[in-house]
Amino acid sequence: MKKKQLNIGLVGLGVVGSSVAKILKNNQNLIAARAGCNIVIKKAAIKNIAKAREGFDFPITNNVKEVLEDKDIDIIVELAGGVEEAFNIAQQALKKSKAFVTANKAMLAYHRYELEQIAGNLPIGFEASVAGGIPIIKALRDGLGANHILSIYGIINGTCNYILTKMKNEGVEYQEVLKEAQKLGYAENDPSFDVEGFDCVHKLLILASIAYGINAKPEEVLTQGITEITQEDITFAKEFGYHLKLLGIAKKNGEEVELRVHPTFLPQDAMIGKVDGVMNAISVVGDNVGETLYYGAGAGGDATASAVISDIIEIARTKSSPMLGFKNSIDKDLHLKPFLQISSAYYLRILVLDKPGVLAQIATILGEEGISINTCLQSPSKLKNHSTLLLSTHTCTESKIRNALEKIHNLEVTQDKPVMIRIEKP
Amino acid sequence: MKKKQLNIGLVGLGVVGSSVAKILKNNQNLIAARAGCNIVIKKAAIKNIAKAREGFDFPITNNVKEVLEDKDIDIIVELAGGVEEAFNIAQQALKKSKAFVTANKAMLAYHRYELEQIAGNLPIGFEASVAGGIPIIKALRDGLGANHILSIYGIINGTCNYILTKMKNEGVEYQEVLKEAQKLGYAENDPSFDVEGFDCVHKLLILASIAYGINAKPEEVLTQGITEITQEDITFAKEFGYHLKLLGIAKKNGEEVELRVHPTFLPQDAMIGKVDGVMNAISVVGDNVGETLYYGAGAGGDATASAVISDIIEIARTKSSPMLGFKNSIDKDLHLKPFLQISSAYYLRILVLDKPGVLAQIATILGEEGISINTCLQSPSKLKNHSTLLLSTHTCTESKIRNALEKIHNLEVTQDKPVMIRIEKP
Structure with a gap:
């Protein structure tokens, strides 16, 4: 033109x-x-x-x-x-x-x-x-074209990052921060599209198409929002040296791509964990360039x-880059990894009755599923005669942790649906 | 093609x-x-x-x-x-x-x-x-094309960032870290091109051309390296909540552009201050997009x-973007700000004899130049009968601080050339 x-x-x-x-x-x-x-x-x-x-x-x-x-x-x-x-x-x-x-x-x-x-x-x-x-589309499509993309970790929802940052800095619970975010216009009256992770899923799919040429649908993405996060989880993060962020994650393992959106514990020295408030950032690891990260305002009119x-x-300027970054299709198409096969380390928060043998029951279930425990912190709950168990595990599959969680939930001593958060070391 | x-x-x-x-x-x-x-x-x-x-x-x-x-x-x-x-x-x-x-x-x-x-x-x-x-050229030229660039802050020399990070984390002095960096291949046998800031200047000029269309020469850039930094400066940074980084800075004020390379104190919450080790990062502020930041490996073959x-x-892909980002020249060319007119807040480290009236003499000189003091920290030096004065000032011009430093240097009580580091709040 x-x-x-x-x-x-x-x-x-x-x-x-x-x-x-x-x-x-x-x-x-x-x-x-x-x-x-x-x-x-x-x-x-x-x-x-x-x-x-x-x-x-x-x-x-x-x-x-x-x-x-x-x-x-x-x-x-x-x-x-x-x-x-x-x-x-x-x-x-x-x-x-x-x-x-x-x-x-x-x-x-x-x-x-x-x-x-x-x-x-x-x-x-x-x-x-x-x-x-943030010019992340151009960076991925043009700037990193020489690389097989090994992983993408994105803080791509400002509302969630604002809420998690406030929870960390001010020690207040989710509901309270949400209300404040709504007042400030950082969250919608019906916040579910943001806080349940759906907005993140849409953006992740676009990034994954450019990185991998993969045509997945929103319903196929492992999705967990931030609505169940409490101050106990924040305490765990501080205690064990993590930042807690809602991430969109795309990873390539062999011929499979995994796509997931969920709250994630990140080591404190990971650059993307340092991104606070309403800001967005995307960390991209390429096979040649290593990690690059892109940071800036994820929303706002201007x-x-x-x-x-x-x-x-x-x-x-008459550019005719192909929309999704590939002029021709690559030899072998990548396919989406079924999300039950995705592996991660996990953090579990379990509300239990405070009586003898409880930890043993839970540890037994984890052992039966072949899941090994990394750290364990037990403390009295605000509820009388209740304890909160905070566990972190070594790596296992989504399928195993889901089985274990179901069994743990069904225990008589377990008083609420256990909460699970994934731990990533980019 | x-x-x-x-x-x-x-x-x-x-x-x-x-x-x-x-x-x-x-x-x-x-x-x-x-x-x-x-x-x-x-x-x-x-x-x-x-x-x-x-x-x-x-x-x-x-x-x-x-x-x-x-x-x-x-x-x-x-x-x-x-x-x-x-x-x-x-x-x-x-x-x-x-x-x-x-x-x-x-x-x-x-x-x-x-x-x-x-x-x-x-x-x-x-x-x-x-x-x-880091695809910073494409980001500036293509991704941020809608913006007047207000400022660029770049950690664009990995050697210097490695040295400053080690000095902060391990409490060792410049010469010792330099030797280690040389052993690891992070610094050349003759390190002056990196540690004196010249490498930074070259890169800054390229970025400034794309942002401002300004044709300046290396000799016209205000340049200070990191060779004079000591643990006292690191202590000051920790004490008053700063990170210390070698930055390449380009800023637009009206029709003038300032270009400078120097060690800089940055507030601890500035994202770019969190970039450690050999990594590079460039923070770009546009009039519409606000701050965006680009992070990654600044060197290495792959x-x-x-x-x-x-x-x-x-x-x-047959793209014909103009090399420096402008298809036509803009109406009015920007010109380079003479560097003596550049304003900044300053930190001063002055080795003095430990006797009455010394602080008064120095404060008087600063007052005469219209420079006001922000913080002051005096402590005994390792040298007998000597003190080290660590001062920070409010904003003044390069010309004023240079006059004041010359007068302070000429004082009988001053025992060494005073060291000056600029403080920036991006």
């Missing part, structure tokens, strides 16, 4: 869309110098025209077709959200030979491979779909818009 | 060159899938053919012309080093319409703008010239080769 001006059609003009418009205006000269042409919003479409804010210098319509069918528009930038709706917009844009840029991780989690196929040689940008302003515009500049 | 095979001519086959050859072979299928074509080393040139290692499956010559003039070679990869010699090779490669990839930071520190001009539309890659395997190959893949 060697033109003097590139025309954008915006679909959606919420927080991110408004930031895109603002930055394209404020940094107009800089962006034109970097892109080699002027970048101008020709028209925007929003659902409810009555809600349109003022102060934009381009026409706004509530008929998305007006944008999609405008022959002068070169790139459709989709920032409206929704899965099927957004996929439909993408298809229409590509059918009209327009480039397509999106920040929509949910749509990509389900439709990224269809999209790549439909696109053909038309450029598709989605830098903003993972970790906001940071996300920064990523959206980087895609627009890339398109303006 | 849409071909089924892309032929590389290697100039230099030392540590990095050998790694490039090894990785292109080992990861052949992966790299071909990412690049869209096979990438093959057609020929390599080295200076001393007698030193050629065995086991390469391509011809090796000691006549660089054979490589430069081979019509089948598409890309010249220069990994031989030297400034004018390498620049000459680049010129010849471009004259023959070959793309050019280099890891040579010294050559770029002097000739990057000439090179960009000579190149025209031919691709030039230099990802490996700064921070080894990590550097990973960056070299990422450039080759980019070229194979």
Whole structure:
């Protein structure tokens, strides 16, 4: 696209869309110098025209077709959200030979491979779909192209990282921190999409596609959120030298790729464990480059818009990188490891009655499953006549620990569903 | 370059060159899938053919012309080093319409703008010239294109970071750690290029060109190495909550850009201060994206080769990004801030005779220059009848602190050249 001006059609003009418009205006000269042409919003479409804010210098319509069918528009930038709706917009844009840029991780989690196929040689940008302003898509796809990716560890949900950081620093329980995060706008009124790990899963799938070319679905990813974390777990982390983080993890073992999202204990000297507050970071280990890590704001209008515009500049520069990083498919396709076969070390928190022989019963079950204990800490519970057992294990499979946990849960002395958190040493 | 095979001519086959050859072979299928074509080393040139290692499956010559003039070679990869010699090779490669990839930071520190001009539309890659395997050039040039860069803080010399980390962790003095670093191969026999900050300067100039389009020379950069750091400075850092790092700093204030390389105290919660050992990291603050940080191995054959190959893949994918990130020049060129006008907070270590009125004399000098004191710590020196004064100041200009230091140095009670370290709060 060697033109003097590139025309954008915006679909959606919420927080991110408004930031895109603002930055394209404020940094107009800089962006034109970097892109080699002027970048101008020709028209925007929003659902409810009555809600349109003022102060934009381009026409706004509530008929998305007006944008999609405008022959002068070169790139459709989709920032409206929704899965099927957004996929439909993408298809229409590509059918009209327009480039397509999106920040929509949910749509990509389900439709990224269809999209790549439909696109053909038309450029598709989605830098903003993972970790906001951090250019992790470009880093993985372009910067680390010489490497087999051995692992990805990502703090890719700012809400969860904020909550876990507050729990660590202030010693307060999950529910209390959640309320505060909701007040500050760091968590939604219905926080489940974030705190149950689903948002993380969407982003992890996008990263895994670029790293491994693997086409997995959200439902296939081992997923555990942070809602069961308590101060006891934080205490354990401090006691044994760990940081506790919600991670999205992708790992390659031979021809298998494992994908998982769960709270994770990390050694205190692991760089990614040092990332606190709402910040995001992704640690990528390549077979040649070793570990690289990318850190920054994972959300927010301006940071996300920064990523959206980087895609627009890339398109303006006539780049035709393949959307998911592979120009041809690799010889042998990797396949997803069934998650019951994934191995990890585990931490267990078990509420038991305080009576003789309890530890022996639990240790016996673990022994029967071939799981060996690494550390053990028993302390009186706040509940009368109850104890809390904090155990950590050596490495075993997900399947074994699940069997053991079920047996432990069924013990008469066990007073609540045991909580399990994975321990990783990147 | 849409071909089924892309032929590389290697100039230099030392540590990095050998790694490039090894990785292109080992990861052949992966790299071909990412690049869209096979990438093959057609020929390599080295200076001393007698030193050629065995086991390469391509011809090796000691006549660089054979490589430069081979019509089948598409890309010249220069990994031989030297400034004018390498620049000459680049010129010849471009004259023959070959793309050019280099890891040579010294050559770029002097000739990057000439090179960009000579190149025209031919691709030039230099990802490996700064921070080894970290894809910081692509991040700055492509990922953050929508942003005015407000500042860059870089730990871009692994040798210095290793030495400072050891000094902090083990309480030993500079000379002792240097010797150990030399034994381990982390420092050269003549370490001055690293420890005096010159290596950092070269890399900083490359980053500053991409961020600001500024054409400064190494001699114009405020430069201070780490050779004067002692355990007293480390103690100060611990006492007042700082990390001590050698940083390359680029900052924009209005129409001025400041460039500097010096040991720097950083608040303990600054992410970049947490980067220890031989690792590198670059923190970049953009006006929209906020802070992003890039972390990884800054040296080593395989990590550097990973960056070299990422450039080759980019070229194979027919990308024509402008070498230094701007397709057109921006309206108004930024200019370099004279370094005497740069402002900072300062830490001073002054060895004085232990007698009445000494602190008053020094405080008076600082007062006369309009410099206000923030913290002050006086303790007996190891030398009999001597004291060490550790002072930190509020912000003032380089010019003022230099005047004050000269006056303090000339005091009769001052027993050695005072040491000054800058304090930054990113």
